[in-house]
Structures are given as C-alpha cells and as structure tokens.
Amino acid sequence: MAVDIRIPVFIQDPVAAGERGMEAMEWVRLRSEEAVLDGPVSPRVAVLDLDASNGRLRRGARYQPPEHDGDPGTFRLQDPGRLDAPDVIQVSVFGAVLRTLEMFEEDDALGRKVRWGFEGSQLLVVPQAGEWANAFYQRESRSLQFFYFRHPLLDGRREERIYTCHSQDIIAHETAHAVLDGILPDLYHALSPQALAMHEAVADLTAALAAFRCRALVRQVLKAQQGSIASSGAFSAIGEQFGRALGHPAHLRDLLNEKTLKPIDGGKPEDVVTTLEPHALSEVLAGALYSVLLRLHEALKDELTRKQQARTSLVAPTEVARQTVSPEEAAAPPPLENQGFVAEPAWQEARRRVSRKALAVATSRFKRSLYRGLDYLPPGEVSFADLGRAILAADEAAHPDSGEPRQWLCQEFVRRGIVSHPDELRVRTNYSHSALARVDLDTLAKSDWAAYDFANRHRGFLRIPRGRSFHIEPRLVVEKLSYAAGAHARRRVRECIFKVSWKVDEPDEVPGGELPDWRQVTFGTTLVIDCETRRVRVLLTSDRDVTRKLERDGMVRWLLDEDLLRVGKEALGPNGKPLCGAIQAECSGGVLRVVGTAHMLHMVEERSFQGGGG
Numbered sequence: 084m085a086v087d088i089r090i091p092v093f094i095q096d097p098v099a100a101g102e103r104g105m106e107a108m109e110w111v112r113l114r115s116e117e118a119v120l121d122g123p124v125s126p127r128v129a130v131l132d133l134d135a136s137n138g139r140l141r142r143g144a145r146y147q148p149p150e151h152d153g154d155p156g157t158f159r160l161q162d163p164g165r166l167d168a169p170d171v172i173q174v175s176v177f178g179a180v181l182r183t184l185e186m187f188e189e190d191d192a193l194g195r196k197v198r199w200g201f202e203g204s205q206l207l208v209v210p211q212a213g214e215w216a217n218a219f220y221q222r223e224s225r226s227l228q229f230f231y232f233r234h235p236l237l238d239g240r241r242e243e244r245i246y247t248c249h250s251q252d253i254i255a256h257e258t259a260h261a262v263l264d265g266i267l268p269d270l271y272h273a274l275s276p277q278a279l280a281m282h283e284a285v286a287d288l289t290a291a292l293a294a295f296r297c298r299a300l301v302r303q304v305l306k307a308q309q310g311s312i313a314s315s316g317a318f319s320a321i322g323e324q325f326g327r328a329l330g331h332p333a334h335l336r337d338l339l340n341e342k343t344l345k346p347i348d349g350g351k352p353e354d355v356v357t358t359l360e361p362h363a364l365s366e367v368l369a370g371a372l373y374s375v376l377l378r379l380h381e382a383l384k385d386e387l388t389r390k391q392q393a394r395t396s397l398v399a400p401t402e403v404a405r406q407t408v409s410p411e412e413a414a415a416p417p418p419l420e421n422q423g424f425v426a427e428p429a430w431q432e433a434r435r436r437v438s439r440k441a442l443a444v445a446t447s448r449f450k451r452s453l454y455r456g457l458d459y460l461p462p463g464e465v466s467f468a469d470l471g472r473a474i475l476a477a478d479e480a481a482h483p484d485s486g487e488p489r490q491w492l493c494q495e496f497v498r499r500g501i502v503s504h505p506d507e508l509r510v511r512t513n514y515s516h517s518a519l520a521r522v523d524l525d526t527l528a529k530s531d532w533a534a535y536d537f538a539n540r541h542r543g544f545l546r547i548p549r550g551r552s553f554h555i556e557p558r559l560v561v562e563k564l565s566y567a568a569g570a571h572a573r574r575r576v577r578e579c580i581f582k583v584s585w586k587v588d589e590p591d592e593v594p595g596g597e598l599p600d601w602r603q604v605t606f607g608t609t610l611v612i613d614c615e616t617r618r619v620r621v622l623l624t625s626d627r628d629v630t631r632k633l634e635r636d637g638m639v640r641w642l643l644d645e646d647l648l649r650v651g652k653e654a655l656g657p658n659g660k661p662l663c664g665a666i667q668a669e670c671s672g673g674v675l676r677v678v679g680t681a682h683m684l685h686m687v688e689e690r691s692f693q694g695g696g697g
Contacts (some may be wrong), residue, residue: 346502
C-alpha cells in the first residue's frame with residue numbers, strides 16, 4: 084500500500100518565481116512510494132546530501148508520520164522559509180523527483196512502474212554534489228547529481244550561490260534522463276546524434292509538463308497572458324536562473340522556438356540547426372512537439388469557449404470529462420472585447436477557467452502520447468522520425484477517433500525538415516499477422532525461452548537479419564487507458580510490448596586511420612500486441628537511413644577532434660575507474676565499440692560542436 088505524503092516542492096527557481104510575483108514553493112501530495120523514511124528515503128529514491136567541504140553526509144530530514152488515519156505524512160523542517168537550509172533542499176528535491184516519476188507512471192500514461200537502467204532498485208539523489216555549474220544523471224553511479232556555483236551580484240562586491248536543485252525544471256529534466264534510460268537503455272551508448280538529442284528533448288518536454296502541474300504558476304500565467312500560453316516562457320524556458328548566471332540572455336533553451344533542420348520560408352537563418360551537438364539538435368524536436376501542444380491548447384480553448392464539448396476529431400468526450408468545470412464556464416460566450424467593448428471581470432475569469440480546463444486536457448493528451456511513444460520506440464540507434472512514428476502509433480491506439488493532433492505533428496515534422504514528406508511517418512497499425520495466430524501471449528511474456536524461440540522462428544516478421552544473433556528484452560504486459568468516441572469510450576486495454584535488438588558492424592569512414600575500419604552499432608524492433616484481439620498494434624524497426632550513418636561518422640569525428648573518445652585503458656583514471664570527461668571505446672577483432680556517449684548529456688555542454696553529417 085502506498086504512503087501518502089505532503090511536502091514542499093520548488094515551483095521555479097527563486098529568481099523566476101520572484102519575477103512572476105509567486106511564492107518559491109508549493110505543497111504537493113504524493114502517493115507513489117510504499118514506504119518513506121528519514122533522509123528522505125523510499126524504496127526507489129534515496130537523497131544523499133553530501134557536504135562537499137568535508138566529504139561527509141549531512142543529517143537527513145526527519146519523517147513525521149500522520150497523526151490521524153487519512154492524513155498525509157510529512158517531514159519536519161526547522162525553517163521552511165529558508166530556501167538554502169539543508170532539510171528544505173533535501174525534501175524539495177525528493178518531492179520533485181517523485182512528482183516526475185508519478186507523471187510517467189500514471190494510468191493514462193505508461194500505466195506501470197518504471198524500471199531503472201542500472202542494477203538495483205534505488206536512484207541516488209545528491210542535491211549538493213559540489214561546486215560546478217552543472218547537473219546530470221549518471222548510470223554508473225546510479226545517481227542524479229545537482230551542483231551549485233557562485234555568481235557575482237550587481238554591486239560586484241558580493242556573490243550569491245546558485246543551486247541547480249532550486250529549479251524544478253532542472254530536477255524534472257534530470258529525472259527524465261533516468262526514467263528514459265530505464266525505458267530505452269540502448270540510448271545511453273548511442274552514436275547517432277538524433278538519438279542523443281532525443282534524450283535531451285524528452286527531458287526538456289518533461290520539465291515543461293512538470294511546470295504545467297503547478298497550479299499557482301498556471302493561474303498566474305493565464306491571468307497575465309489573457310488565457311494563452313503561446314507567448315509565455317514560464318513553461319517553455321529551461322534553466323532560467325541557471326542560464327542567466329552563465330551569461331545567456333534569459334535561459335539555457337526554449338521550447339517555444341522555430342528551430343529547424345532546413346530553411347523555412349520567412350524564417351531566420353539562425354534558426355537552421357546545422358550542428359550535430361545533441362543539446363542544440365534537441366531544440367528542433369522539442370520545438371516541433373511543443374508547437375503541437377500549443378496548437379491543441381488553442382483549439383480546445385476555442386471549442387470549449389463556444390460549447391460544452393470539443394469536436395471528437397480533436398479529443399474524445401471522456402478526455403474532457405476527466406477535467407471538471409461548471410456548465411456556465413463551458414458555455415461562456417466569446418469575450419465582449421471581441422465586439423469592441425471592455426470585457427467584464429466575470430467574463431475574464433470565465434475565460435481563464437475554460438483556458439485552464441483546455442490546458443489540462445491538452446497537457447494530459449500530450450503527456451500520454453509522448454510517454455507511450457517511448458514504450459513503442461525500437462531499441463538501438465533511433466531517429467526523430469522513429470519517435471514521430473512511435474508517438475503517432477501510440478496516439479492512434481489511445482485516441483482512435485481524434486486524429487487532428489496527429490496531422491499537426493506530421494505537418495510540423497515536415498515543416499522543420501525532420502522528414503521530407505508525411506508518408507515517411509506513416510505506419511501500419513491494428514492488423515492481423517499469422518505469427519500471432521497461435522502464440523500463447525502469457526508464456527511469451529513470462530518465458531525467455533519462448534520469447535527467443537518466437538523471434539528465431541519469425542525473423543522476417545521482426546526484421547532480424549539472417550544469421551545474426553539477437554537479444555530479447557524483458558517483455559512488458561501493461562494495461563493502458565484508451566479514449567474513443569463510442570459507447571465504450573474509456574476502457575483499459577492490455578498490451579504486450581516485445582523488443583528484440585541485434586548488433587551490426589558498419590564501416591567507420593572517419594579519416595585519419597586512428598580507429599578500426601568497422602564499428603558496432605545496435606538496431607532493433609518493437610512489436611506491440613493487443614492482448615485481447617491478438618492484433619499487431621504496431622511494429623517499428625529503428626532507422627537504417629544512410630543519413631543517420633553519415634551523422635554517426637560526424638559524431639565520431641567530433642569526439643576525436645575534442646579528445647573525448649578514449650580507447651581501452653586510456654579511458655581510465657589512475658584509480659582504474661572510467662574518467663568522467665571521456666567517452667570509452669573498446670576495440671576487438673578490428674571492430675570499434677563506443678559506450679557511454681550519454682555522458683555528454685550534462686545540463687550544460689561546455690564544448691563547441693560543429694561536426695557535420697558527412
């Protein structure tokens with residue numbers, strides 16, 4: 084049985100919250116953990132508050148069980164108003180990590196508990212890991228590490244300490260890296276720039292989704308922006324205080340952008356991303372997906388302002404029914420200002436309430452399709468187009484009658500040069516196949532031998548190369564909510580997610596002769612089966628386009644130029660452990676294998692990257 088706790092969590096960093104006239108923290112209730120102890124510690128998350136000055140652990144915050152049945156537990160804080168107090172930092176970081184986990188695991192998203200990408204059950208969270216302008220997830224240490232750094236004040240005589248753990252968007256971003264590593268562990272060793280950039284884009288979008296859950300922030304922004312989020316950086320800006328302290332105009336990255344892989348008519352030349360650096364490249368994908376969310380919010384707001392229910396091609400009636408709003412708000416006419424008059428405050432508040440409801444529906448739909456798309460992604464070297472196809476398939480499964488947002492995603496991917504034509508995103512869904520006619524799905528899910536035998540007998544169906552050995556991942560059988568427009572509009576559907584991967588040796592055509600002529604990369608297939616009908620919900624295989632191979636050449640070239648790629652013992656320090664600033668490579672039988680490329684995915688990329696695709 085889950086423990087119910089109520090704890091404070093930072094809404095935004097102190098600077099951003101102050102500029103928006105908001106309190107720095109809000110109290111949230113969390114119910115995802117089976118036990119909570121001093122620290123804070125739970126079965127899945129443990130805060131280790133390191134004192135970098137002496138290397139010792141600070142005393143952890145004390146848990147206070149509820150006094151009465153039905154009340155939530157909490158933590159004793161000596162001075163809740165002191166934002167840099169160790170116990171306040173410990174508890175707020177713990178809460179932000181759990182809040183992000185819950186967002187992934189909700190029954191209308193993944194519908195299951197996430198697994199970590201490392202051996203062991205606990206993610207270690209170090210809120211004050213030392214003095215450095217950075218934050219990152221690291222699989223090897225099973226940890227999230229948040230640093231602090233000093234920044235001079237305007238008078239030039241004093242310094243303030245900037246804590247990366249004071250920013251909910253940074254915490255959500257790094258937690259998303261850890262979750263994504265559990266869902267798609269092959270990405271941690273990916274050589275494809277788009278695969279690494281996908282890690283960054285999903286983490287940034289998770290930070291935005293976490294911000295949309297802050298009620299005070301949503302109310303403040305919708306009031307200030309007349310019910311719109313189309314021009315607000317409160318949700319789209321990543322690392323505001325952090326970015327400014329490092330000399331950026333306002334933030335590290337912004338999801339509200341026009342970044343593209345090809346020139347857009349009327350667009351700015353600086354919006355064309357020619358680099359393969361994952362952080363910069365991620366803005367193209369994140370911007371494309373975020374624009375779909377904005378468009379869905381505006382469309383829902385317009386629909387719900389004029390009538391009680393949005394059109395079913397946009398969302399299913401049950402999606403809207405999950406959010407409560409009064410009939411008066413739902414039926415509110417357009418504001419009088421559209422007719423040349425000043426709107427009454429009552430109409431303004433009604434409009435904002437409708438906008439809040441539209442935003443809740445839009446973000447829920449967006450979260451559901453994005454996170455389920457991660458489950459559908461194939462293993463190995465994947466591309467932005469792969470994620471697009473996975474999201475479209477997951478969205479169709481969850482919202483079969485509401486296809487407008489899927490059309491918008493296709494349009495946006497074409498507009499930004501991710502694909503050249505919508506047909507590149509088209510996938511076959513919901514069909515019968517002879518391979519599934521007699522298979523026992525329960526045995527397939529539970530037995531590794533049965534899973535291997537199935538894959539070996541159906542290599543062609545699963546697109547496994549002939550004669551190639553393969554790896555079967557643990558199967559997932561998950562119940563997920565589906566929203567349709569008919570009589571059984573909202574129902575639970577059981578899916579079996581079957582993933583198989585294999586290694587391929589491809590030519591390493593990076594000039595210089597320092598490395599072997601071949602390198603090893605991973606590809607794979609995801610098969611999603613409807614357990615009730617035995618139909619194929621979707622079958623997706625990772626991108627083998629020649630352009631992705633040229634981009635991997637560019638990545639290897641840049642790693643060599645920056646002296647980041649170290650082979651064998653050169654990647655180890657004097658203590659025999661891997662160097663934090665190096666990407667490790669192994670050579671065997673004339674083939675290069677690169678591991679841990681995700682080490683580049685720190686919050687800040689400190690090196691320039693101008694590598695090309697070929």
